Amino acid sequence: MGKQALFIRHANEVITLKGSSEKPMTKEQMEELHIVKGGSVWLEDGKIHAVGPDEELLATYQARLEEAEVIDATGQVVAPGFVDPHTHLVFAGSRENEFNMRLQGSSYMDIMNAGGGIHATTSATREADHEQLYTESKRRLDKFLVHGVTTIEAKSGYGLSLEHELKQLEVAKRLNDSHCMDIVSTFMGAHAVPGDYKENPEQFVDLVINEMIPKVAELGLAEFNDVFCEHGVFTPEQSKRILEAGRKHGLQPKIHADEIEPYGGAETAAEVGAVSADHLLKASDEGMKMMAEKGVIAVLLPGTAFFLMAESANGRKMIDAGVPVALSTDCNPGSSPTVSLPLIMNLGCLKMGMTPAEVITATTINAAHAINRGHEVGSIEVGKKADLVILDVPNYMQLQYHYGVNHTKTVIKNGEVVVD
Ligand code: NIG
Ligand code: FE
Numbered sequence: 225m226g227k228q229a230l231f232i233r234h235a236n237e238v239i240t241l242k243g244s245s246e247k248p249m250t251k252e253q254m255e256e257l258h259i260v261k262g263g264s265v266w267l268e269d270g271k272i273h274a275v276g277p278d279e280e281l282l283a284t285y286q287a288r289l290e291e292a293e294v295i296d297a298t299g300q301v302v303a304p305g306f307v308d309p310h311t312h313l314v315f316a317g318s319r320e321n322e323f324n325m326r327l328q329g330s331s332y333m334d335i336m337n338a339g340g341g342i343h344a345t346t347s348a349t350r351e352a353d354h355e356q357l358y359t360e361s362k363r364r365l366d367k368f369l370v371h372g373v374t375t376i377e378a379k380s381g382y383g384l385s386l387e388h389e390l391k392q393l394e395v396a397k398r399l400n401d402s403h404c405m406d407i408v409s410t411f412m413g414a415h416a417v418p419g420d421y422k423e424n425p426e427q428f429v430d431l432v433i434n435e436m437i438p439k440v441a442e443l444g445l446a447e448f449n450d451v452f453c454e455h456g457v458f459t460p461e462q463s464k465r466i467l468e469a470g471r472k473h474g475l476q477p478k479i480h481a482d483e484i485e486p487y488g489g490a491e492t493a494a495e496v497g498a499v500s501a502d503h504l505l506k507a508s509d510e511g512m513k514m515m516a517e518k519g520v521i522a523v524l525l526p527g528t529a530f531f532l533m534a535e536s537a538n539g540r541k542m543i544d545a546g547v548p549v550a551l552s553t554d555c556n557p558g559s560s561p562t563v564s565l566p567l568i569m570n571l572g573c574l575k576m577g578m579t580p581a582e583v584i585t586a587t588t589i590n591a592a593h594a595i596n597r598g599h600e601v602g603s604i605e606v607g608k609k610a611d612l613v614i615l616d617v618p619n620y621m622q623l624q625y626h627y628g629v630n631h632t633k634t635v636i637k638n639g640e641v642v643v644d
Pocket of ligand 1: 312341342345452480483528554556557558559560
């Protein structure tokens with residue numbers, strides 16, 4: 225027996241984003257949401273079976289109305305479940321002490337170089353056992369779901385040794401198996417050079433390349449490989465070596481690029497053909513152009529800029545330059561301790577000059593493409609996963625206009641109501 229069918233009816237707007245599954249949307253395509261007014265959606269066996277005007281679906285499914293659970297979405301908006309393509313979901317502890325230090329003038333990188341920052345979370349994560357990590361991370365995952373997120377990427381990078389990187393990735397796998405959220409894993413052993421390799425960072429790069437990457441790939445614990453390419457962390461050359469080594473083992477490249485200083489990160493992303501380059505606050509014009517040419521997705525993280533009290537990446541300029549743009553929380557304990565993708569959308573508009581339509585595209589189909597899931601989620605089209613949100617607003621523009629509010633009313637995952 226399949227699951228009971230779900231019939232969502234009469235939404236003011238159904239945002240379908242149809243025709244976007246093949247490749248990420250760029251330029252004016254990002255504005256084309258393909259909205260059905262007075263729309264309905266029929267979900268069955270975890271998949272989308274039909275979407276269109278209510279009269280049309282009623283005509284098709286009239287004889288089966290009795291067997292379906294009907295949700296009346298009158299006055300509301302139905303959208304694809306949101307996708308968060310960049311999080312550091314699995315970690316232990318918190319760093320509010322550093323937040324306080326930053327409010328008094330310390331810089332993010334100074335704190336890290338003094339042994340805090342990523343190193344502080346690495347210590348806490350190494351100390352935590354599997355169960356503690358699972359419990360802490362699951363709590364975050366539940367909150368993401370309440371904010372309308374149905375697919376999420378999760379990076380390792382707070383283990384920085386083979387044993388502890390594997391532990392993080394195993395926790396992500398267990399969460400994926402036990403929680404309704406879909407989790408896409410990224411290995412990020414090159415998140416920082418751990419203290420014991422401070423004098424010899426090349427040796428740590430070798431360890432990532434020769435031991436960690438092969439083991440992670442052999443165990444099938446990640447799909448992507450990410451590097452923090454930043455002055456004082458990993459150079460563009462080291463990043464390239466690490467990303468190319470990952471690719472040989474089937475891990476696709478991603479990169480934390482040009483976050484704090486201009487450092488050639490966007491250019492490196494284009495050169496290695498990364499699936500995405502993330503952050504990009506200080507990306508050069510040339511780097512953006514190269515990304516546009518190569519179709520590298522810019523995953524922009526305006527919550528991080530907000531929380532670090534820095535100027536956001538120039539989302540407007542990137543879209544105009546033809547770069548496909550996605551948005552994400554960057555949820556992590558140091559630079560962006562939030563699970564609120566709705567707030568990130570608000571910041572996309574208010575701090576990066578994106579339009580309300582563009583931020584929808586950037587958190588649905590483009591976000592899905594940034595983790596190679598464009599064929600499966602991110603739009604409401606027949607055959608795709610039945611991952612949907614019902615938003616308590618009469619039109620999508622109010623999601624940004626009434627800012628700072630989680631408008632998510634109902635979350636449907638694999639055709640079942642999981643939040644209501
Ligand atoms: O994406 N920039 C590097 N990594 C994370 C922050 C990690 C941390 O501070 O714990 C980021 O911002
Ligand atoms: Fe990050």
